[in-house]
Amino acid sequence: MFGKRPPGSPDASRTFSAAPATAPGSASVAVRERLKTAAAPRPVALAAAPAARPAGELKPAPARRKAQEPERVGAERSAEYYAIKTTIFNALIDTIDLGQLSRLDNETAADEIRDIVTEIISIKNVAMSIAEQEQLLQDICNDVLGYGPLEPLLARDDIADIMVNGAGHVFIEVNGRVRKTNIKFRDNAQLMNICQRIVSQVGRRVDESSPICDARLADGSRVNVIAPPLALDGPTLTIRKFKKDKLKLSNLVDFGSISPEGARILEIIGACRANVLISGGTGSGKTTLLNCLTGFIGEEERVITCEDAAELQLQQPHVVRLETRPPNLEGSGQVTMRDLVKNCLRMRPERIIVGEVRGPEAFDLLQAMNTGHDGSMGTLHANSPREGLSRLESMITMGGYNLPTKTIREMITGSIDVVIQAARLRDGTRKITHITEVLGMEGDVIITQDLFLYEITGEDADGNILGRHVSTGIARPKFWDRARYFGLEHALAQALDASEA
Ligand SMILES: Nc1ncnc2c1ncn2[C@@H]1O[C@H](COP(=O)(O)OP(=O)(O)OP(=O)(O)O)[C@@H](O)[C@H]1O
Numbered sequence: 001m002f003g004k005r006p007p008g009s010p011d012a013s014r015t016f017s018a019a020p021a022t023a024p025g026s027a028s029v030a031v032r033e034r035l036k037t038a039a040a041p042r043p044v045a046l047a048a049a050p051a052a053r054p055a056g057e058l059k060p061a062p063a064r065r066k067a068q069e070p071e072r073v074g075a076e077r078s079a080e081y082y083a084i085k086t087t088i089f090n091a092l093i094d095t096i097d098l099g100q101l102s103r104l105d106n107e108t109a110a111d112e113i114r115d116i117v118t119e120i121i122s123i124k125n126v127a128m129s130i131a132e133q134e135q136l137l138q139d140i141c142n143d144v145l146g147y148g149p150l151e152p153l154l155a156r157d158d159i160a161d162i163m164v165n166g167a168g169h170v171f172i173e174v175n176g177r178v179r180k181t182n183i184k185f186r187d188n189a190q191l192m193n194i195c196q197r198i199v200s201q202v203g204r205r206v207d208e209s210s211p212i213c214d215a216r217l218a219d220g221s222r223v224n225v226i227a228p229p230l231a232l233d234g235p236t237l238t239i240r241k242f243k244k245d246k247l248k249l250s251n252l253v254d255f256g257s258i259s260p261e262g263a264r265i266l267e268i269i270g271a272c273r274a275n276v277l278i279s280g281g282t283g284s285g286k287t288t289l290l291n292c293l294t295g296f297i298g299e300e301e302r303v304i305t306c307e308d309a310a311e312l313q314l315q316q317p318h319v320v321r322l323e324t325r326p327p328n329l330e331g332s333g334q335v336t337m338r339d340l341v342k343n344c345l346r347m348r349p350e351r352i353i354v355g356e357v358r359g360p361e362a363f364d365l366l367q368a369m370n371t372g373h374d375g376s377m378g379t380l381h382a383n384s385p386r387e388g389l390s391r392l393e394s395m396i397t398m399g400g401y402n403l404p405t406k407t408i409r410e411m412i413t414g415s416i417d418v419v420i421q422a423a424r425l426r427d428g429t430r431k432i433t434h435i436t437e438v439l440g441m442e443g444d445v446i447i448t449q450d451l452f453l454y455e456i457t458g459e460d461a462d463g464n465i466l467g468r469h470v471s472t473g474i475a476r477p478k479f480w481d482r483a484r485y486f487g488l489e490h491a492l493a494q495a496l497d498a499s500e501a
């Protein structure tokens with residue numbers, strides 16, 4: 001099920017066939033029988049991890065050292081630990097029937113593994129403390145039943161991203177900062193096997209012939225795998241962890257990503273059905289912001305969301321969630337974002353939410369915004385609101401629509417009301433840096449107007465960026481009439497007044 005391994009390399013995915021099929025209850029009897037016939041037990045001692053730096057090795061420069069110290073996740077494992085684990089692991093998979101094990105629920109299977117491993121440890125006469133033994137049992141259970149060394153990282157909710165660059169390099173992003181961890185895979189084969197296990201759950205395969213694959217974990221986390229020969233240093237796995245408790249606008253205010261008045265303006269933009277484009281770099285918080293804005297959609301509105309991997313969590317009762325589909329192994333059956341957005345229009349939507357606008361679906365989204373689906377929203381990758389608008393233009397041009405530039409721009413100005421810019425600053429914090437209105441055209445040029453900005457004022461001694469959110473002094477934004485129509489103009493005036501510098 002999890003693919004083939006080269007012979008001799010220990011792996012949980014191997015389907016055990018040589019051992020007689022054992023009932024789960026009798027597995028420990030079987031293990032004793034097998035181990036009796038195995039080579040004479042050799043005592044093995046578990047040594048602590050070597051701490052000394054090899055002589056002659058240069059210390060990293062102090063400024064860089066902070067970023068390079070690996071974050072310790074769980075206890076440190078030594079080379080001896082891995083050697084012992086391999087020995088015990090081999091004995092375990094030579095003993096148990098993985099086919100039978102896979103039919104048990106996780107808890108029973110873990111108990112079974114614990115019994116057998118404890119027995120192997122005592123028969124092989126491995127010298128281990130109780131704590132070390134517990135660690136080994138946990139690691140082996142993770143390898144056999146879960147995602148191996150990734151398990152402790154997946155269990156943490158404070159991690160935003162997990163990045164694995166080959167077996168020996170695992171990085172995480174916590175609180176906006178990327179840190180290396182002490183987590184290691186046994187080798188690239190084990191890592192590849194875990195990648196395989198992840199993608200096989202969504203019916204896909206990753207190997208030399210199809211080395212790129214997107215998938216999703218059971219908890220909704222977004223996964224990308226790129227394997228050798230494309231990834232030169234071993235399988236490369238990137239996981240955007242799914243946050244169980246999605247951030248709300250009030251959380252963004254607490255983090256200083258937006259001021260309370262700015263949050264009020266965003267709330268009004270969401271509630272008064274302005275068409276919104278959220279622009280930002282990778283991991284800048286676009287999807288999070290989109291999710292927050294959808295919180296102000298009315299309960300009675302019919303909302304359709306289109307995403308590549310469902311990340312949005314709308315709380316309204318009348319929501320239809322759609323997801324694109326990659327081509328299958330034979331290369332057919334793909335359903336693109338454009339297909340979904342086009343289909344949406346036949347589903348009587350009141351608002352259309354596009355997780356990420358990346359290609360020709362931009363045209364269909366603008367059409368929808370233009371034709372009575374006010375309050376539609378989408379995100380795109382760009383570094384400023386203006387760049388966002390020109391990216392939108394190039395997506396339409398590249399989509400093969402034979403339209404003059406001016407027409408495309410008119411379409412953009414006729415559709416998008418507001419562009420909100422998200423950014424991850426160099427100190428790791430995420431900020432909403434612009435709320436910008438699209439005013440119209442002057443000649444061939446799109447005219448925009450910043451309503452609200454994040455001004456950087458300096459940097460403190462720890463390298464944290466200092467700044468403030470201010471309004472640019474525009475008292476009557478273009479969406480004023482819209483706000484008035486929804487009875488929100490006083491709230492808008494108050495929020496704008498309060499954020500003047
Ligand atoms: N304002 C914020 N403050 C702190 N953390 C945030 C903030 N916004 C988002 N995050 C966290 O940052 C991570 C990335 O956020 P998100 O998925 O929204 O980014 P994105 O711009 O959509 O990324 P991508 O370009 O990969 O789609 C998530 O773990 C999210 O919880």
Ligand SMILES: [Mg+2]
Binds near residue numbers: 286287288356
């Ligand atoms: Mg996103």
